[in-house]
Amino acid sequence: MGDTIDPLDILQTILNSITAQVESKEEIIKHWFHIGNMMGIDHIFPEMHVIVTPDEEGIVHPIILVGSIHPLVIDHLTEPKIIKDEILEVCLEKIKEMKAVMH
Numbered sequence: 001m002g003d004t005i006d007p008l009d010i011l012q013t014i015l016n017s018i019t020a021q022v023e024s025k026e027e028i029i030k031h032w033f034h035i036g037n038m039m040g041i042d043h044i045f046p047e048m049h050v051i052v053t054p055d056e057e058g059i060v061h062p063i064i065l066v067g068s069i070h071p072l073v074i075d076h077l078t079e080p081k082i083i084k085d086e087i088l089e090v091c092l093e094k095i096k097e098m099k100a101v102m103h
Contacts, residue, residue, distance in 0.1 A: 025062055047074045053088045055095070063091035 015035075022028050029050060036042070045067035052060045064087075066077045076082065 047071045
């Protein structure tokens with residue numbers, strides 16, 4: 001049978017290369033959406049929305065990703081009465097915790 005190349009290994013190498021070249025979380029998310037669309041995720045979740053919020057230093061962070069088959073679901077789930085300030089704060093706290101572990 002011979003040596004076979006695992007496509008996931010190739011994909012991982014490509015993703016590592018992309019990740020090394022991006023400069024922001026926003027760029028990573030854009031690439032992630034693009035790759036997902038290339039794989040057909042837009043046929044599963046044609047409607048997607050990323051919610052971002054600034055931290056105390058004014059740095060904007062993506063904190064919530066909502067995907068659905070219908071735009072009304074996205075509209076409902078991303079309303080301010082659903083995504084309250086408390087939820088945003090919890091997400092920002094988690095980002096701080098994750099940064100502390102990485103450093």
